[in-house]
Each structure stands twice: as C-alpha cells, then as structure tokens.
Amino acid sequence: MSEIKINKDLQVAMKAALKAGEVIMQVYDTAFNVEIKDDKSPLTEADKKANDVINSFLKPTQIPIISEENKQTGYDIRKNWDTCWIVDPVDGTKEFIKRNGEFTVNIAFVNNGKPEHGVIYVPVSKTLYYADVIEQKAFKAELTSHDVEITEVLKLSNPLQTREDNEVTKVVGSRSHMSQETLDFVEALKTTGQQVEIVSKGSSLKFCLVAEGNADIYPRFAPTMEWDTAAGQAICNAVGVDVISEDTKAPLLYNKENLLNPWFVVSKSEN
Structure with missing residues (x-):
C-alpha cells in the first residue's frame, strides 16, 4: 500500500483521541461513579478526564472548540467562527456504563459548517477510524496500544470501502427499542x-x-447533538456516504445556533 500522508490538524486529532482512549480505559477498569447532568444524561469521571486530555491537544491549534463537556460559547461569538473542533470525549456514555465496549471518542474539524476531518476511536478494541473529506480518504487501523506513534498508525491503516449493492439491505437500528418512525422506514424499504x-x-x-461496508443505511429519527455526528459524518463523506437532514434534504451542517441536529439518514450518495 502506498504511503499515507495526512493533514497536520488531523494528526493532532488522532493523537488526542488515542491519549483520551488511554485515560478512559483507566477509569473503565475501576468502580467509577455516575453523575446525572441537568439534561438527564449520565456523566462519569472518564468524560471529564478525556475532555481535559483532548482540550490539551486541541487548544494549542488556536482553533475554537465545541465539546459536549465544555461550557458552550454563545452563538453571538460562535457565528463568527470559520473553523472549529467538535468533540465528544465519550460518545455512548450509557454503553460505557454498561461496559459493553461500544463507546467512542469523537473529534471533528469543521470548516464553514462542513466536517473536513474526522476521528473516531474505540478504546476497548483500540480501533481508530480517521478521514480527510477533502482528499476523499478514510481509514481504519487496528492497534495494539493507545500509546502509539502516528507513523505506526499509518502502517496499520486500511482504506474504508462501502458495500456493493446486495440482495439484502442492511439497516442500522436498535435491536431492543426501534422507534416507530424507524420501523415505518424499514417497512417502506420492504x-x-x-x-x-x-x-x-x-x-x-x-x-x-456504513462507511466500512457492514451496513447500507442508518436512519436516525431521534435526537442527537452536533458532537454525536460530526466525526462520523466526516468519515462517511470521505467514502461517498451522505448524511442528509430530513428537514432540509441537504447534508447536516455544524456550529449552528442550536447544536441539536434534525433527524437524518446516512446512505451512499446517489451521484
């Protein structure tokens, strides 16, 4: 495979995600406490520690940061930002609390509302996904340690590839509690x-x-915030997968006045 060259900001995000994964796993292996935030969502020591680590990497870039665990900057200031980082230090805190391994570190670089770089790190499996939308490249690296040089990550990286058309359409959903809207969407496909x-x-x-070809379509008819989706959208967009708002029928945009996303559908571009 030819040598992978990656943007310096993307490298910073990758390093931040790996280090955050290391501190998250230190908490994961202890009897941690769970707090409940004002919005009724859970918070653990891992969220706080990972956020501190990520901020320590991103602040020197002098690019402003929107993080689930930072105090949010008012839109009167944010609206003047051309670029920003969008961060979820532990996406899937409920999964973290259940200790089922399906939680991630999400870091995205956004330019004029559009994700340009995305990193998703899975600390339990030490799996790193990263993408450069401008270059239309996305990769997955299976690591043996959180403490690894970027040059080693690149050597272990394989390009992501979406599924070819198949007889069976694989839809991402919940096994245990599919919303009625998602059930209706599935029935419409049938x-x-x-x-x-x-x-x-x-x-x-x-x-x-979807980005790595293990599913075809992901309908999300439930609330999400920008930090839940920005990194994932970058990874999808880099391999020709769209993340389309049900409201506007256009791609999701970021650093909006309201950081709550509309409902959306993730699927391969029809172009």
Missing part, C-alpha cells in the same frame, strides 16, 4: 421489494458500519 436486515451498534460506530 414495500420496494428489498429484503431488510437490522444491524445494531452503539455510539458513533453506527456511522462506521
């Missing part, structure tokens, strides 16, 4: 004569399932 199979994953790994 009426076109398609065989449908449901595949399930936690956190931003749902995006990775």
Whole structure:
C-alpha cells in the first residue's frame, strides 16, 4: 500500500483521541461513579478526564472548540467562527456504563459548517477510524496500544470501502427499542421489494458500519447533538456516504445556533 500522508490538524486529532482512549480505559477498569447532568444524561469521571486530555491537544491549534463537556460559547461569538473542533470525549456514555465496549471518542474539524476531518476511536478494541473529506480518504487501523506513534498508525491503516449493492439491505437500528418512525422506514424499504436486515451498534460506530461496508443505511429519527455526528459524518463523506437532514434534504451542517441536529439518514450518495 502506498504511503499515507495526512493533514497536520488531523494528526493532532488522532493523537488526542488515542491519549483520551488511554485515560478512559483507566477509569473503565475501576468502580467509577455516575453523575446525572441537568439534561438527564449520565456523566462519569472518564468524560471529564478525556475532555481535559483532548482540550490539551486541541487548544494549542488556536482553533475554537465545541465539546459536549465544555461550557458552550454563545452563538453571538460562535457565528463568527470559520473553523472549529467538535468533540465528544465519550460518545455512548450509557454503553460505557454498561461496559459493553461500544463507546467512542469523537473529534471533528469543521470548516464553514462542513466536517473536513474526522476521528473516531474505540478504546476497548483500540480501533481508530480517521478521514480527510477533502482528499476523499478514510481509514481504519487496528492497534495494539493507545500509546502509539502516528507513523505506526499509518502502517496499520486500511482504506474504508462501502458495500456493493446486495440482495439484502442492511439497516442500522436498535435491536431492543426501534422507534416507530424507524420501523415505518424499514417497512417502506420492504414495500420496494428489498429484503431488510437490522444491524445494531452503539455510539458513533453506527456511522462506521456504513462507511466500512457492514451496513447500507442508518436512519436516525431521534435526537442527537452536533458532537454525536460530526466525526462520523466526516468519515462517511470521505467514502461517498451522505448524511442528509430530513428537514432540509441537504447534508447536516455544524456550529449552528442550536447544536441539536434534525433527524437524518446516512446512505451512499446517489451521484
């Protein structure tokens, strides 16, 4: 495989994600406490420690940061940002608490509302996904340690490739509690004569399932925030997979006044 060359900001995000994964696993292996935030979502020591680590890598870039665990900057200031980082230190805190391994570190670089670089790290399996949308390249590296040089990551990287058209359409959904809207979406696919199979994953790994060819489509008809989706959208966009708002029928945009996303569907571009 030819040598992979990656943008310096993407390298910073990769290093931050790896180091965050290391501190997350230090907490994961202890009897950690769980707090409940004002929005009723859970928070652990891992979220806080990972956020501190990621900030320590990203702040020197002098690019502003939107993180789930940072105090949010007002839109009167944010609206003037051309670029920003969008971060979820532990995406899938509920999965972390269940200790099922399906949680991630999400870091995205956004330019004028569009994700240009994305990193998703799975600390339990030491699997790193990363992408450069401008270069239209996305990779997956299976690592043996969190403490690894970027040159070694590049050697272990394989390009992501989406699924070719198959008789069975694989839809990303929940095994245990599919929303009525998602069930209706699946039924609509079936009426076109398609065989449908449901595949399930936690956190931003749902995006990775489509980007790496283990699923065809991911309908999300439930609330998400920008930090839940920005890195996953970058990884998908880099391999020709769209993340389309149900409201606008256009790609999701970032650093919006309201950081809540509309419902969306992830699927291969029809172009």
